[in-house]
Amino acid sequence: MLITPLSLVIAAIALAGLYFVTNRIKKDRLGIGSAMIWLALWASMAIFTLFPALLDMVLPITHLNxxxxxxxxxxxxxxxxxxxxxxxxxxxxxxxxxxxxxxxxxxxxxxxxxxxxxxxxx
Amino acid sequence: MSVVIALAAYNEAKNIGPVIRRLVELGYECVVVDDGSADDTFATAEAAGARVARHHSNLGQGHAILTGFMLALLDPQCEIIVTMDSDGQHAPEEIVLFLDKMKETGADMVVGSRVLGRPAERNHALRRWFAPLYTQILNRASGYELSDALTGFRAFRRSSVEREMAMLGQMLEPQYLTAELLIRLGRRGFKVDEVAVNIRSRVHGVSTKGLLRMGFGILRAVFRTLIDNRS
Missing domain, CATH: 1.20.5 (Single alpha-helices involved in coiled-coils or other helix-helix interfaces)
Incomplete structure (x- = not known):
C-alpha cells in the first residue's frame, strides 16, 4: 500500500462523500437508486485510492493495459x-x-x- | 362550415392584435394559447376578440398548439380547426383556400406550402437549405409527398381529430407536434393535402425558433415516432 499526500486527500474527499450520501439517506432526501450509485462511486474511490493494487485484479477482466x-x-x-x-x-x-x-x-x-x-x- | 382558429403566442403583444382583429372581421372564432408570455399578449389577444388560455410557464410552440387543439375541441360548433402563427406571417385571408381544398378533396388535413407559394422575404439561408431536407425526411417517414412539411399554417377536420383524440393526449414529442402528427396521420391512412400560402415578414420582433435545435428536435421526434409501436 503506497500512501501519498494526494491519495490521502482523495481518500478524505471520498469518505466525506460517503458521509454525505449516508446522511441524505437517513434524512430520506435521496432515492435508493441514486444512493446506491453514489455509495458505489465514493466507496470505490476510497478503496482504490488507498489500495491501488486492487485495480490489478480488475485489469485482466477489462483487457486494459x-x-x-x-x-x-x-x-x-x-x-x-x-x-x-x-x-x-x-x-x-x-x-x-x-x-x-x-x-x-x-x-x-x-x-x-x-x-x-x-x-x-x- | 364553422371554423376555429387556434393560435400559439409567446411574447407577441405587438403582433397579435391586428391578426386577431382581422380573423374576427372575417368571421372566425379564435382561441389563443399564451405560452407563458412576459408581455401583454394575453390582454391584447382578449381585447382583440379572442378567447385566451394561459400556460403559466413557457412550454414551447408545439405544446401550445396542442393546448389550442384541445380548446378548439371544447367548442361544439367547431367543424374545422386551423392553426396559424400569431406573428402576422400567415395571412388570415388565405384560410379560405384551406377550406376550399378540404371541400374539394375531402382531406382530413391541409398543409400550407411556402414552396408552392411565396416564402418569407427575410428567410435565413440555413432555413432555406434545411427546410427541404427536413421535409424529405418527414415525407419518407410519413408516406406523404408534401412540398413543405414544416409550416404551422394548417387546417384539420374536427371529425378526424376527434377520432384520434387519444393520440393527441399521448404525443411523444409535443414540442415537435408537426413532425410527429404527420407520421401518425400517415400511419393511420389520413388524407393530407396542401395549398400554396404566401408568408409575410414579421412587423415587430424576431422569431425565437432556433434552427439547429428545431432540426435536432424534429429528427428526435421522427425517430421516436417511428420506433413507437402504439399506433
Whole structure:
C-alpha cells in the first residue's frame, strides 16, 4: 500500500462523500437508486485510492493495459450512466410539468369563459 | 362550415392584435394559447376578440398548439380547426383556400406550402437549405409527398381529430407536434393535402425558433415516432 499526500486527500474527499450520501439517506432526501450509485462511486474511490493494487485484479477482466486507462474508462462509464439517469428523470419531470401546466390552462379557460368543466375528454 | 382558429403566442403583444382583429372581421372564432408570455399578449389577444388560455410557464410552440387543439375541441360548433402563427406571417385571408381544398378533396388535413407559394422575404439561408431536407425526411417517414412539411399554417377536420383524440393526449414529442402528427396521420391512412400560402415578414420582433435545435428536435421526434409501436 503506497500512501501519498494526494491519495490521502482523495481518500478524505471520498469518505466525506460517503458521509454525505449516508446522511441524505437517513434524512430520506435521496432515492435508493441514486444512493446506491453514489455509495458505489465514493466507496470505490476510497478503496482504490488507498489500495491501488486492487485495480490489478480488475485489469485482466477489462483487457486494459494499465490502471490509468481503467480509471479513465471507469469514470467515463459512470459519467454516462449518471447523465443517462438524470436525462431520463428530467424528461419525465418535463412531461409531468407540461401536463400540469396544460391542465391548469384548460381549467382556467373553462372557468373564465363559463364552459362545462366536466367535459374533460383529453 | 364553422371554423376555429387556434393560435400559439409567446411574447407577441405587438403582433397579435391586428391578426386577431382581422380573423374576427372575417368571421372566425379564435382561441389563443399564451405560452407563458412576459408581455401583454394575453390582454391584447382578449381585447382583440379572442378567447385566451394561459400556460403559466413557457412550454414551447408545439405544446401550445396542442393546448389550442384541445380548446378548439371544447367548442361544439367547431367543424374545422386551423392553426396559424400569431406573428402576422400567415395571412388570415388565405384560410379560405384551406377550406376550399378540404371541400374539394375531402382531406382530413391541409398543409400550407411556402414552396408552392411565396416564402418569407427575410428567410435565413440555413432555413432555406434545411427546410427541404427536413421535409424529405418527414415525407419518407410519413408516406406523404408534401412540398413543405414544416409550416404551422394548417387546417384539420374536427371529425378526424376527434377520432384520434387519444393520440393527441399521448404525443411523444409535443414540442415537435408537426413532425410527429404527420407520421401518425400517415400511419393511420389520413388524407393530407396542401395549398400554396404566401408568408409575410414579421412587423415587430424576431422569431425565437432556433434552427439547429428545431432540426435536432424534429429528427428526435421522427425517430421516436417511428420506433413507437402504439399506433
Amino acid at each position: 494499465n490502471r490509468v486507462f481503467l480509471g479513465i474508462f471507469g469514470a467515463l462509464v459512470l459519467l454516462f450512466a449518471v447523465q443517462f439517469g438524470q436525462t431520463t428523470r428530467m424528461d419525465a419531470l418535463l412531461r409531468d410539468q407540461a401536463r400540469l401546466v396544460r391542465e391548469m390552462a384548460l381549467v382556467n379557460y373553462r372557468q373564465r369563459y363559463g364552459l362545462d368543466n366536466k367535459d374533460r375528454r383529453i
